[in-house]
Structure formats: C-alpha cells, structure tokens
Amino acid sequence: MKILGFQNGHDVSYCVLENGIPIIHEELERHIRLKEPKGNGLRYAIEQLKDVSDIRHFIMGNKSGWNSKSSDSIKDYYKSTKLGFEEGANGKSEKIMSDTILKNKGGYHETGHHQAHAANAFYTSPYEEALILVIDGGGYEFIPNTNEQQMIDTAFTVWKGKGNKITPIEVKPNDTLNIGSAWSMYTKKIFGLSAGYPKGHQAGTVMAMACVGDKNKYWEDFYEAFMQGGGKQGKKLLENCNKYKEIATKSEQDTFDIAAGLQYATERVLQPIISNYIKTHNPINICFSGGVVLNSVIMGKMFDWTNNKNIFVDPVPYDAGLAIGAARYAYHHILENPRIKAHTKNSSPYLGVLYDKDNIRKALDRDDCIIQQASDEEILDLLSQQNIISVFHGGAESGRRALGNRSILADPRDSNMKSLINKKVKHRQWYRPFAPSILREDVDKWFIRDIDSPYMSFVLPFKEEVKDKIPAVVHLDGTGRLQTVTKESNNWYYNFIKKWKNKTGVPILLNTSFNDREPIVETPEHAINCFMGTDIDYLYFSDYNILVSKK
Numbered sequence: 001m002k003i004l005g006f007q008n009g010h011d012v013s014y015c016v017l018e019n020g021i022p023i024i025h026e027e028l029e030r031h032i033r034l035k036e037p038k039g040n041g042l043r044y045a046i047e048q049l050k051d052v053s054d055i056r057h058f059i060m061g062n063k064s065g066w067n068s069k070s071s072d073s074i075k076d077y078y079k080s081t082k083l084g085f086e087e088g089a090n091g092k093s094e095k096i097m098s099d100t101i102l103k104n105k106g107g108y109h110e111t112g113h114h115q116a117h118a119a120n121a122f123y124t125s126p127y128e129e130a131l132i133l134v135i136d137g138g139g140y141e142f143i144p145n146t147n148e149q150q151m152i153d154t155a156f157t158v159w160k161g162k163g164n165k166i167t168p169i170e171v172k173p174n175d176t177l178n179i180g181s182a183w184s185m186y187t188k189k190i191f192g193l194s195a196g197y198p199k200g201h202q203a204g205t206v207m208a209m210a211c212v213g214d215k216n217k218y219w220e221d222f223y224e225a226f227m228q229g230g231g232k233q234g235k236k237l238l239e240n241c242n243k244y245k246e247i248a249t250k251s252e253q254d255t256f257d258i259a260a261g262l263q264y265a266t267e268r269v270l271q272p273i274i275s276n277y278i279k280t281h282n283p284i285n286i287c288f289s290g291g292v293v294l295n296s297v298i299m300g301k302m303f304d305w306t307n308n309k310n311i312f313v314d315p316v317p318y319d320a321g322l323a324i325g326a327a328r329y330a331y332h333h334i335l336e337n338p339r340i341k342a343h344t345k346n347s348s349p350y351l352g353v354l355y356d357k358d359n360i361r362k363a364l365d366r367d368d369c370i371i372q373q374a375s376d377e378e379i380l381d382l383l384s385q386q387n388i389i390s391v392f393h394g395g396a397e398s399g400r401r402a403l404g405n406r407s408i409l410a411d412p413r414d415s416n417m418k419s420l421i422n423k424k425v426k427h428r429q430w431y432r433p434f435a436p437s438i439l440r441e442d443v444d445k446w447f448i449r450d451i452d453s454p455y456m457s458f459v460l461p462f463k464e465e466v467k468d469k470i471p472a473v474v475h476l477d478g479t480g481r482l483q484t485v486t487k488e489s490n491n492w493y494y495n496f497i498k499k500w501k502n503k504t505g506v507p508i509l510l511n512t513s514f515n516d517r518e519p520i521v522e523t524p525e526h527a528i529n530c531f532m533g534t535d536i537d538y539l540y541f542s543d544y545n546i547l548v549s550k551k
C-alpha cells in the first residue's frame with residue numbers, strides 16, 4: 001500500500017511510503033539548482049513520479065484545520081474548500097489526486113506542521129516510546145484538547161510517542177518562544193547572510209563564526225529578546241537587529257563575538273526548558289525535529305543537558321521532512337498500522353532515485369573529460385596522495401548533509417586540506433569546518449562520547465590525544481560534526497572507510513557535500529557539471545567503478 005506525503009511552502013518536497021517504509025523522498029531544490037524554493041508539493045510529486053495510479057492515500061504535511069476525509073466525501077470537500085493550490089496546472093494535479101483516491105478507495109488527509117515534524121522524528125526512530133520535541137521557526141498546529149479543529153501558530157511543541165501513536169503534550173504559541181524565526185532575522189539583518197531562497201539558510205555560517213567569538217560579550221541582549229517573545233515582531237528582537245548590525249561593521253572579531261553571543265543565548269534559553277521537560281516526563285528516549293535542531297552544536301550538548309538520554313534526530317528535521325512525516329503519520333497514526341521493526345531500511349536517509357549506467361554514460365558524453373575504470377583501492381590511493389575526490393553513489397541522501405552518496409572526500413590527516421578544498425571547490429570562509437565520517441565502532445577512540453550520529457546531527461569534542469592526527473576535520477574549538485557509518489547504513493561507504501583504515505590506521509575520511517554553494521548534486525549531469533566547474537581532482541561513480549578526470 002502506497003502513501004504520498006507532500007508539503008507546500010518552502011523546502012517543497014514529496015515522499016512515497018510503501019508499506020510504511022519511505023522508498024523515495026525528493027526536494028525541488030535539487031532539481032532547479034536553487035536552494036529552498038517555495039512551491040506546490042502535490043504538483044511537484046505528480047510531475048516527478050509521472051504515474052500515481054497506485055497511490056492509495058495522499059497526505060499534506062502542513063497547515064489547514066481539516067483533518068481527514070474518506071474518499072466518499074472527497075469531491076464535496078474540493079468543492080467547498082480551498083487547499084491553497086493555484087489555478088491552472090495545480091487544479092489538474094488536484095483532480096488527478098481526487099480521481100486516484102476515488103479509484104483506489106483511499107483517502108486524503110492533512111497534518112499540522114509540527115505534527116508532521118514530530119511524526120517524522122518518532123516513526124523514523126527505533127524507539128517504542130519517546131518524548132518528542134519540535135523546535136523551528138513556526139507553522140500551524142492543532143490546539144490540543146479541543147473538540148474543534150482550531151489551529152495556532154507555533155514554533156515549539158512537545159509530544160508523546162507510544163507504539164503507533166503520537167499525541168501532543170504542549171503547543172507553545174509562536175509569540176512566547178520562537179528560536180527559528182529569531183535566527184533567520186539575525187542571520188539576514190545582522191550578518192547580511194541569506195535565510196532562504198535562492199541561496200539557502202546560512203545559519204550554519206553564523207554557528208561556525210560563533211566558534212571563534214567571545215560568547216560573554218553580547219549574549220544578554222539576545223537572551224532577553226528570546227525571553228521577551230513577540231515572534232518576528234518582538235520589540236527587543238527588532239532592536240537587536242539594528243543595534244548589532246551596527247556593531248558588526250566595527251570589526252570581524254565583533255561579528256564573531258555577536259555570533260557567539262547568539263549561540264550562547266540560545267543555549268541558555270533552551271537548556272532549562274529541556275531540563276524541565278525531562279524532570280516532568282522522565283523519558284528514556286527523546287526525539288527531536290524542526291529546523292532549529294540543525295544546530296548540531298546544541299544537539300551535541302543535549303546529551304549533557306538530558307543526563308545522557310537516548311537522543312534521536314531525524315535525517316530531515318527541517319520542513320522538507322514534513323512530506324515524510326506526514327506520510328508516516330498517515331500510515332501509523334491514522335491508518336493504525338504497527339511500527340516498522342526493520343529499522344535500517346525504515347531509517348535510511350538514502351531516499352533519492354537511482355540512476356543507471358546509461359544515465360551516467362549520457363552525462364559523460366562530452367569531450368572535455370577522461371573516463372577510465374578504477375577500483376575502490378585505486379581511489380583510496382588517490383585520496384592518500386592528497387587528491388580531492390567527489391563520489392556519486394546510489395540514490396542521493398535526503399537532508400542538508402552529504403552522507404557518502406553525494407560527497408566530496410579527502411584525506412583528513414593533511415593540515416592543508418581545509419584550505420585546499422576551499423581554494424579548489426567550496427569557496428567557504430576560513431572559519432567553517434569540514435566534517436568527519438567515521439566507522440561506528442571507532443567512535444569511542446576518537447570522540448569523548450560513544451554515540452550514533454548516522455545523519456551528522458551532533459557536534460562532539462574530539463579526544464585531546466587524537467586531534468593532531470586528523471587536523472582537517474577538527475574545528476577551531478576541537479570539535480567535529482561526525483557521521484557514524486555502519487555496514488547496515490551504507491555498505492559501500494562503510495567498506496570504503498574500512499579499507500582506508502587498513503591503509504592508513506585512521507577510520508575517518510573528510511566528507512563535505514558535493515556542490516559548490518548550489519544545492520547538493522542530484523543527477524549524474526549535475527555531478528559532471530559541478531566537477532568540471534571546480535578544481536575537484538577526480539569524480540568517481542562508485543556503483544560502476546567509473547573514474548572521471550579532466551583533459
């Protein structure tokens with residue numbers, strides 16, 4: 001039984017769930033090559049899938065005060081309600097959907113914004129029971145414990161997940177706490193960076209700056225603004241934008257100090273809130289979702305804040321994950337199917353479509369590159385000779401972080417590698433770190449905690465004694481945003497790093513996303529275009545052992 005989840009708005013995406021397991025999830029940004037576009041998720045899904053005749057249930061992952069309708073009343077529903085679709089082509093998509101539902105005796109459903117985030121975190125996790133926290137920049141959600149389907153704008157919700165159900169515990173009104181919107185405002189107004197279409201949200205750059213700033217200098221104003229609330233219109237928030245925009249022009253160090261203050265204030269606001277929920281509910285397991293949890297520095301500290309609870313962050317915690325969460329919500333909560341026990345498949349982030357050898361051949365049909373066959377061992381040799389190699393493997397990983405299938409790999413032992421990658425490919429600021437992929441079984445030898453981080457969700461300090469062995473992936477404060485790799489999560493990548501370990505004694509590779517500021521590459525054609533447009537040394541299609549170099 002197939003379910004199509006989709007979501008409208010920014011980070012527009014869709015997901016197909018087959019018998020509860022996501023088999024495809026795509027984001028429009030990967031195709032149009034511009035970050036975080038707004039759009040109509042249903043129309044995008046139908047255009048991409050071409051044939052949706054085997055979909056039984058459709059579910060929209062955000063907004064509306066309307067919960068669930070059977071196929072009998074779907075036509076009346078469309079007559080009486082406006083879904084927010086535009087005229088023209090979108091009306092066509094809507095008709096395809098309603099005809100399909102009628103034919104397959106299925107249903108159309110909707111979730112609240114946070115409901116979909118919470119569902120994605122919990123149903124992706126291995127936990128039978130968990131406390132779920134959703135922290136983002138805001139969306140509409142049903143008010144708990146009311147008979148009418150009233151909705152409220154919220155940026156912070158708490159849920160309980162048990163078995164195949166999730167229930168809301170608390171929905172904080174947007175104007176009482178909104179961390180995501182404040183970060184967006186500050187990112188744009190103070191730092192002059194982008195916070196959405198077409199360059200994407202650059203909060204990560206602010207987080208990297210925070211690492212080289214003095215956190216004690218400016219944090220209090222940011223703390224006060226968070227505590228005062230008021231959403232995007234908060235008085236103190238607006239004051240801060242003006243005041244610190246001015247201060248940021250003084251010196252680069254001041255900009256770093258502001259970033260550090262913002263990060264520190266965010267931590268000081270969140271820590272007691274989180275601790276309180278832990279005290280009240282005493283969960284063993286906690287799931288997190290929402291765009292704010294992309295702040296992997298905070299997520300790394302969460303182990304301390306929660307007294308070492310089990311913590312799970314879903315691979316797509318920002319709004320593109322609403323499509324997956326909605327589909328999961330339909331399957332488990334609405335249709336009451338049991339949880340999926342085959343967790344590896346259920347929690348895989350590699351949800352992009354597969355491209356075959358013909359697709360790759362077609363993309364490589366050009367006269368400015370050299371194509372040869374090569375083994376993984378030969379690629380490892382090239383890596384150890386300080387070459388920067390982009391890899392294209394299987395279906396793309398969903399989410400903001402490259403996890404080995406659309407990655408640029410390099411030798412982490414070389415202290416010049418960071419500046420070399422920046423010069424040749426990424427063109428990032430000097431203070432931005434590159435991440436380590438590490439064999440899961442070696443985490444405790446390299447980091448101060450022994451944790452699972454399959455989606456690069458947590459920043460942890462390296463152990464003091466290993467830092468000088470892998471300088472290219474150690475951030476300026478001695479930390480790394482690790483990806484833990486297992487045979488089950490990515491067989492090829494696991495074996496590849498294992499061979500690297502046998503060769504060098506180091507179970508770590510530098511892994512950064514395969515792109516140059518634009519969205520992560522999706523197709524073989526994007527891959528070759530990015531490769532030819534930068535100074536990456538080699539491009540490796542690992543499924544077919546095809547190695548590409550420049551003429």
Ligand SMILES: [Fe+2]
Binds near residue numbers: 113136137319
């Ligand atoms: Fe959200």
